[in-house]
Amino acid sequence: MGPISRAVTFLCNLAHSSSGPSEIPPLPTDFGPQNFLPASTLSFFSPVPSVEMTSTTLICDTQPWKDLKAHVQDIKKTHLRDLMNDKERCESMMVEFDGMFLDYSRQCATLDTMDKLYKLAEAASLKQQINRMYSGEHINSTENRSVLHVALRAPRDAVINSDGKNVVPDVWNVLDKIEDFSEKVRSGSWIGATGKPLKDVIAIGIGGSFLGPLFVHTALQTDPEAVEFAKGRQLRFLANVDPIDVARNIAGLNPETTLVVVVSKTFTTAETMLNARTLREWISSTLGPSAVAKHMVAVSTNLTLVEKFGIDPNNAFAFWDWVGGRYSVCSAVGVLPLSLQYGFSIVEKFLKGASSIDDHFRSAPFEKNIPVLLGLLSVWNVSFLGYPARAILPYSQALEKFAPHIQQVSMESNGKGVSIDGVPLPYEAGEIDFGEPGTNGQHSFYQLIHQGRVIPCDFIGIVKSQQPVYLKGEVVSNHDELMSNFFAQPDALAYGKTAEQLLKENVSQHLIPHKTFSGNRPSLSLLLPSLNAYNIGQLLASYEHRVAVEGFVWGINSFDQWGVELGKSLATQVRKQLHTSRTKSEPVEGFNFSTTKLLTRYLQASSDIPADPPTLLPRI
Numbered sequence: 001m002g003p004i005s006r007a008v009t010f011l012c013n014l015a016h017s018s019s020g021p022s023e024i025p026p027l028p029t030d031f032g033p034q035n036f037l038p039a040s041t042l043s044f045f046s047p048v049p050s051v052e053m054t055s056t057t058l059i060c061d062t063q064p065w066k067d068l069k070a071h072v073q074d075i076k077k078t079h080l081r082d083l084m085n086d087k088e089r090c091e092s093m094m095v096e097f098d099g100m101f102l103d104y105s106r107q108c109a110t111l112d113t114m115d116k117l118y119k120l121a122e123a124a125s126l127k128q129q130i131n132r133m134y135s136g137e138h139i140n141s142t143e144n145r146s147v148l149h150v151a152l153r154a155p156r157d158a159v160i161n162s163d164g165k166n167v168v169p170d171v172w173n174v175l176d177k178i179e180d181f182s183e184k185v186r187s188g189s190w191i192g193a194t195g196k197p198l199k200d201v202i203a204i205g206i207g208g209s210f211l212g213p214l215f216v217h218t219a220l221q222t223d224p225e226a227v228e229f230a231k232g233r234q235l236r237f238l239a240n241v242d243p244i245d246v247a248r249n250i251a252g253l254n255p256e257t258t259l260v261v262v263v264s265k266t267f268t269t270a271e272t273m274l275n276a277r278t279l280r281e282w283i284s285s286t287l288g289p290s291a292v293a294k295h296m297v298a299v300s301t302n303l304t305l306v307e308k309f310g311i312d313p314n315n316a317f318a319f320w321d322w323v324g325g326r327y328s329v330c331s332a333v334g335v336l337p338l339s340l341q342y343g344f345s346i347v348e349k350f351l352k353g354a355s356s357i358d359d360h361f362r363s364a365p366f367e368k369n370i371p372v373l374l375g376l377l378s379v380w381n382v383s384f385l386g387y388p389a390r391a392i393l394p395y396s397q398a399l400e401k402f403a404p405h406i407q408q409v410s411m412e413s414n415g416k417g418v419s420i421d422g423v424p425l426p427y428e429a430g431e432i433d434f435g436e437p438g439t440n441g442q443h444s445f446y447q448l449i450h451q452g453r454v455i456p457c458d459f460i461g462i463v464k465s466q467q468p469v470y471l472k473g474e475v476v477s478n479h480d481e482l483m484s485n486f487f488a489q490p491d492a493l494a495y496g497k498t499a500e501q502l503l504k505e506n507v508s509q510h511l512i513p514h515k516t517f518s519g520n521r522p523s524l525s526l527l528l529p530s531l532n533a534y535n536i537g538q539l540l541a542s543y544e545h546r547v548a549v550e551g552f553v554w555g556i557n558s559f560d561q562w563g564v565e566l567g568k569s570l571a572t573q574v575r576k577q578l579h580t581s582r583t584k585s586e587p588v589e590g591f592n593f594s595t596t597k598l599l600t601r602y603l604q605a606s607s608d609i610p611a612d613p614p615t616l617l618p619r620i
């Protein structure tokens with residue numbers, strides 16, 4: 001589609017927009033320092049190169065995009081085997097910040113590629129877009145909201161404005177309230193309805209109200225400092241509406257010693273609310289309805305609905321509509337359950353780690369900026385080299401929930417088909433994220449990565465294990481054994497193995513095609529000094545900002561998620577049908593042939609379930 005037809009589409013979209021011209025997205029502008037202090041950051045707002053694009057231009061129409069397209073042919077002529085011999089190139093593809101070390105020399109890219117990517121960033125007004133985010137502009141234009149998760153971990157004295165109001169004091173009011181409440185629970189001064197201390201916590205929530213906190217919890221669970229603070233306590237997560245998940249969560253727990261935290265930005269999510277009603281029943285059927293006051297608290301932006309549910313707003317922890325669900329782990333969404341488990345001081349370190357990357361992202365030049373480099377390289381791999389997926393491979397079992405979290409951060413953010421102005425994209429945006437800790441993944445899906453499809457890989461390694469094991473007589477420590485693989489795999493992918501090498505090894509002729517590795521498969525290596533709360537915060541923020549960089553370059557809105565709505569509304573129709581069919585034996589109606597058949601079969605095969613059964617909770 002050419003620029004004229006795109007402009008026409010854009011105008012048509014505006015004409016069909018229900019609320020009229022007020023929805024016209026603002027034109028990109030430059031933003032001054034007035035909205036964000038302290039002064040140490042002012043250099044970031046220095047004048048930036050002129051904006052090349054208008055609001056309706058797509059990035060693929062710019063010269064830097066076209067140059068990169070043409071450049072693909074140059075790169076196709078290279079092989080990582082040769083590129084890796086260029087020491088100077090490799091050295092300039094290594095970046096360090098605050099203990100984090102990024103080596104992207106195994107990307108199918110030259111220094112020329114990087115220059116072209118920086119020009120692309122300029123054409124996409126990347127710096128201005130980052131400024132707009134930190135300045136509290138409503139860059140989430142389809143929901144008319146600021147995007148300020150950086151404010152959640154800003155120091156107490158920072159000033160970050162949203163709609164003319166500094167939001168940092170509000171952030172810290174909630175953090176102080178969490179510190180106070182979690183200390184009361186942990187010290188036993190806040191007790192349950194029968195006078196017992198609350199040592200177990202079930203956090204109910206799904207999506208962004210679950211995945212981030214689960215990732216951080218899983219990572220902290222084996223950190224010696226955090227373990228010390230968590231002694232005698234349990235934190236569990238109830239996400240799925242599947243009653244099996246309820247059973248797993250309450251198994252072995254006593255409502256008398258359990259605190260339930262209901263986490264939902266909207267407080268309307270069907271799964272979370274049904275799970276919340278289920279655990280309310282679990283508590284009140286044993287301890288009486290008044291026990292809810294001591295055993296249930298909430299985290300939400302919707303305090304009215306919290307109160308309506310029966311949770312005292314004094315026992316609710318707020319956050320704000322400028323925090324996207326998948327970016328909310330640094331709000332009370334993550335901070336409350338994690339502080340209950342590990343104490344606020346540990347969680348504060350996590351926030352500080354994230355904040356350090358926030359400063360770096362905001363102020364470092366692009367060539368030294370870890371999230372920017374990660375984001376630009378992803379755009380290069382997806383939009384130019386045509387690799388639609390990315391494998392996230394932490395060589396750390398403690399990071400086993402990192403890939404699932406990043407799946408939501410990345411795929412819900414950038415899984416879009418239109419530009420921020422509603423113009424259909426003539427290029428692919430977003431990527432398929434998946435991953436498993438190494439070495440487990442090596443024994444599962446790496447075959448495809450080595451000899452099948454090309455999948456750019458993120459190798460994440462930790463210098464010092466928090467739980468070292470040394471066995472006398474072994475060649476290396478257990479962590480060195482793990483890390484041997486972390487260092488070996490990227491080279492195996494980059495270099496491969498040629499037929500000539502195999503011939504020298506006397507491999508039989510007929511096996512040569514099967515044992516040949518083409519190599520030239522891109523990866524990057526990220527090395528963290530350790531995996532304490534601070535490092536976990538750094539890792540999280542690096543990936544959050546990387547995803548934003550990709551979205552800014554692709555020209556999409558990375559902060560809405562309309563794609564999740566359709567399935568939800570269809571489920572409402574099915575829910576209604578299941579109710580009427582079960583209670584009034586009415587036939588299935590209003591669905592297509594396939595769904596009618598499936599629903600009818602489901603209802604018939606479970607017709608022994610009474611129409612109005614008594615309350616039943618899992619017994620496990």
Ligand SMILES: O=P(O)(O)OC[C@H]1O[C@H](O)[C@H](O)[C@@H](O)[C@@H]1O
Nearest residue numbers: 207208209264265266269325564
């Ligand atoms: O926190 P809640 O309002 O309950 O929302 C939970 C989740 O709901 C939806 O699935 C959204 O797509 C997610 O972004 C969100 O995290």
